Amino acid sequence: MTEEILLQADKVSVSFGDLCALHEVAFSVNRSEALAIVGPNGSGKSVLLRSLLGLVPYTGKIDWQPKVRIGYVPQKLAIDSEFPVSVGDFMSFKTHTHTKIVTALESVGITGDHHHLKKHILNKPLGTLSGGQLQRVLIAWAIVDEPDILLFDEPTSGIDVGGEETIYNLLHKLQTKHHLAIILVSHDLNIVYKYANRVLCLNRDMICYGVPHEVLDPASLRQLYGGEAHFYQHEHKE
Amino acid sequence: MSPLTLITGALVGLAAGYLGSFMVLRRMSLVGDALSHVALPGLALGLIFSFNPFLGAFAALFLAIVGIWLVENKTKLPAETLVGVAFTLSLAIGLLITPQPELLEALFGDISTLGRMDALWGILIALGTIWLVASIARSLVLGTLSEDLARSTGIATKKVDFLFLLAVALIVAVGIKIVGTLLMGALVIIPAATAKNLAHSLNSYNWMAGILGLVSVLGGIYLATHYHLPPGPLVVLASAALFLLSLTIKKPTT
Numbered sequence: 439m440t441e442e443i444l445l446q447a448d449k450v451s452v453s454f455g456d457l458c459a460l461h462e463v464a465f466s467v468n469r470s471e472a473l474a475i476v477g478p479n480g481s482g483k484s485v486l487l488r489s490l491l492g493l494v495p496y497t498g499k500i501d502w503q504p505k506v507r508i509g510y511v512p513q514k515l516a517i518d519s520e521f522p523v524s525v526g527d528f529m530s531f532k533t534h535t536h537t538k539i540v541t542a543l544e545s546v547g548i549t550g551d552h553h554h555l556k557k558h559i560l561n562k563p564l565g566t567l568s569g570g571q572l573q574r575v576l577i578a579w580a581i582v583d584e585p586d587i588l589l590f591d592e593p594t595s596g597i598d599v600g601g602e603e604t605i606y607n608l609l610h611k612l613q614t615k616h617h618l619a620i621i622l623v624s625h626d627l628n629i630v631y632k633y634a635n636r637v638l639c640l641n642r643d644m645i646c647y648g649v650p651h652e653v654l655d656p657a658s659l660r661q662l663y664g665g666e667a668h669f670y671q672h673e674h675k676e
Numbered sequence: 677m678s679p680l681t682l683i684t685g686a687l688v689g690l691a692a693g694y695l696g697s698f699m700v701l702r703r704m705s706l707v708g709d710a711l712s713h714v715a716l717p718g719l720a721l722g723l724i725f726s727f728n729p730f731l732g733a734f735a736a737l738f739l740a741i742v743g744i745w746l747v748e749n750k751t752k753l754p755a756e757t758l759v760g761v762a763f764t765l766s767l768a769i770g771l772l773i774t775p776q777p778e779l780l781e782a783l784f785g786d787i788s789t790l791g792r793m794d795a796l797w798g799i800l801i802a803l804g805t806i807w808l809v810a811s812i813a814r815s816l817v818l819g820t821l822s823e824d825l826a827r828s829t830g831i832a833t834k835k836v837d838f839l840f841l842l843a844v845a846l847i848v849a850v851g852i853k854i855v856g857t858l859l860m861g862a863l864v865i866i867p868a869a870t871a872k873n874l875a876h877s878l879n880s881y882n883w884m885a886g887i888l889g890l891v892s893v894l895g896g897i898y899l900a901t902h903y904h905l906p907p908g909p910l911v912v913l914a915s916a917a918l919f920l921l922s923l924t925i926k927k928p929t930t
Contacts, residue, residue, distance in 0.1 A: 491828045510828040515821055520872065521701070523817060527878040531814050532829075563876060564821075 442469040444506055444587050444619050445490070449498035452485050459485045462498070463644045465636075467587065470617040472610075474624050474634035474650070478663055481640045483623040484513065487589050490621070506587060509580030513591040515572065519565040525575055526560035532582050542582035545615075546574040546608060569593065573605060581612060587619040588612070592626075606633055627654070677788055677901065684795040685787050685854055685893045687802035689911075691847050692860075693867035693889020695809055697882045698840065700868035702820050706756055707744060709861030710763035712848050714740040716770025716782060716857045723778050730794065733852055736766070737845035745838050770857070785856035785908035787897065798850045805843040806886075812836050817878065854893060855908040863889060866915040873922040888918055 445467040452460040460482040467473050475483045489496040491510055502508075517523070529539045540555065548559055548571075567575060573593065580588055590609065610633050612618050624630055630637050631650050639645040639654070639662045646653040646662075699708040718736025722729030740763070747753050774782050781789070790798070809816070819826040819833040826833050844864070851860045867888035875881035896911030903910075 488824065491824070493824050493827055508828065510825065512822055512824050515825075517821060521821075522872060522875055522878055522881040523821065524877050527817075528821075531818050561877070 442503070443467070444469055444503045445621075446501045447490070447499065448501075450486070450489060450496050450500060451498055452482070452489055452494055452496045458642060460489070460496070460640075461643045463638070463640070465638050465644075465647055467619050467621060469586065469619055470613060471635045472613055472620045472622060472633055474622050474630040474637045475640060476624055476627065476630055476637060476662070477640035477645075481662075482642050483640055484591055486640065487591050487621065487623055490589065503586075507583065507585040509583075509585035509588045511573070511576045511580050511588065511590045513593050515564070515576070517565040519563060521563060521565045523564050524561050525564060525567070526556075528564055528575065529560070529579060529582065532579060538582055539578075542578040543575075545581065545612065546578045547604070548574055548578065570605070574608075577605075577608070577612075581616075581618070584616070585618070587621065590620060590622045592623050609633070630654070677897065678795075680792065680795045681787060681790050682894065682897065684790065684798040684802070685897055686890045687799055688847065688851050688854055689863065689867075689889040689891075689893030690886045691802040691806050691889070692851050692863045693871075693892075694806055694882055694886035695840075695844055695847055696864035696866075696868040696889065697871060697885035698809065698813070698816055698820075699844065699864055700872060700885075701817065705865050705869075707759050708844070708864045710759050711737065711740055711744075711844065712852065712857050712860035712864075713763045713767035713770070715849060715852050715860075717766050717773060718770075719782050719852065719857065720770050720774040723775050723782075724773065729782075730797070730849055730853070733857075734845060734849040737849055738842075740766075741838075741841035741845045745834075745841055748837065749834055767857070781856070782852075783856045783858045784906055785852060785854045785859070787854045787907050790853055794853065798853070801846050801850045805847045808843050809840060812839055813882070816840055855911050859908055859912045862912040863892065863915065866912070866919050867892060870915070870919040870922040873919075874925065888915065892918060 443466055447466065448464045450460060450463045451458070463486060465473065475486060477483050485494060488494045490500060491508065526539075529542070533539060543549070543555070543559065550558070564572065564575070577590075588609070606629050609620055609622070613620050622634065634650055636648060637650045637654060638647050639658055641662050646658040696708065699705060714736050715733035718732035718734070719729045720732070722732030743762070744759065747758055771779070815826060815831045815833070815836045818829070819831060819836060823833055848860050848864070851863055855863050868885040870888050871881050871885035875884050892915035893911050895914040897907050899905070899914065900907035900910045
């Protein structure tokens with residue numbers, strides 16, 4: 439396994455006016471590695487993702503490997519069912535090659551014969567998809583041009599647990615199959631233990647950073663979520 | 677009416693409908709409507725100081741879109757309220773300073789008095805704005821869906837927004853000759869609203885709005901000549917009739 443560094447961040451801070459949203463965060467991501475970012479609401483997780491993409495002004499250093507290709511899955515899209523953009527339209531913003539679109543959709547678990555795909559998926563307005571379906575389409579959109587790294591912002595609500603589980607299985611498959619690195623904002627520590635190589639705990643400050651089993655101890659969890667952290671690690675068979 | 681005038685009218689209708697479809701997607705219907713009012717004082721200045729009123733109208737519209745763009749990008753103010761106040765104010769000023777004899781034409785347009793040179797400019801600008809907006813369509817729609825997503829793929833959303841507003845200012849300035857400052861907003865918005873009822877893919881929506889704009893202008897001009905009425909209001913009536921018709925047609929379901 440190569441230790442190719444895709445991203446190195448050092449002393450990254452973000453402020454909105456007087457409010458400090460993120461304070462001196464430092465970490466790195468290698469190829470095919472999954473980094474999970476955890477923390478309570480308002481801890482700066484999404485802000486960190488957005489600053490990695492250059493969407494918010496920050497101080498400090500964010501060094502991407504030159505020519506790295508980044509896929510981004512946002513938390514949500516604000517669209518109504520009347521918005522006349524179909525899944526096919528949306529995918530064609532990235533590529534017009536039909537086979538690429540079908541392959542991307544298949545790798546996120548949206549399959550079917552030509553007729554089914556066309557009638558029930560590609561021609562469907564984006565705003566009429568269910569939360570889970572939309573998220574899969576967003577992932578397909580992010581991976582259709584074969585990125586090196588995927589930035590995945592987990593939705594806070596709206597997707598049932600069963601659905602979530604399969605999304606993570608899917609991300610994990612993509613990670614191993616395409617040597618894709620993943621930065622994943624998550625609210626669920628089980629997911630972190632199961633899928634992440636490293637974890638970054640945020641509460642505006644960086645509380646912990648390292649291998650999940652080593653750094654997610656009761657002390658740092660208390661610091662992260664405050665008071666009593668009612669969390670018990672499940673046993674997993676690797 | 678000369679064939680050249682008809683061609684100009686048709687193409688300006690096409691461009692107004694096509695551009696309007698993006699205005700509606702961006703939830704800028706009201707802005708689009710009020711925007712056309714801004715043209716009046718510029719137009720009036722052109723009439724008073726005898727330079728091409730189109731240039732005056734465009735100059736006023738240009739200032740307005742820079743204003744909208746700044747409000748959207750540099751402040752957190754809601755554009756709607758500001759647009760409502762500033763644009764109706766400019767309509768009031770325009771009403772006061774427009775010379776009486778030209779007032780009716782400025783408000784409701786009159787394509788039958790279109791000069792040859794203006795007609796050619798109209799064609800050029802209609803085709804130019806369609807080309808411009810078609811070439812940024814992908815970025816425009818993606819930016820409307822999610823600014824983050826658009827910017828994450830390297831789209832300069834602010835630049836795209838500005839180019840789009842510039843195209844809108846150009847087509848509104850040209851369209852004023854046909855339907856006037858009071859009604860130009862309708863020619864931008866109504867065809868798109870109709871197309872939204874009928875289309876279910878992006879391409880069909882955009883171009884259907886364009887075709888509906890074209891049909892509205894030609895239909896309005898036809899009715900106007902037939903019944904000896906001013907064309908401006910009839911163009912708007914024609915597009916509104918198409919809108920009502922679209923409500924009775926059920927959108928094909930997927």
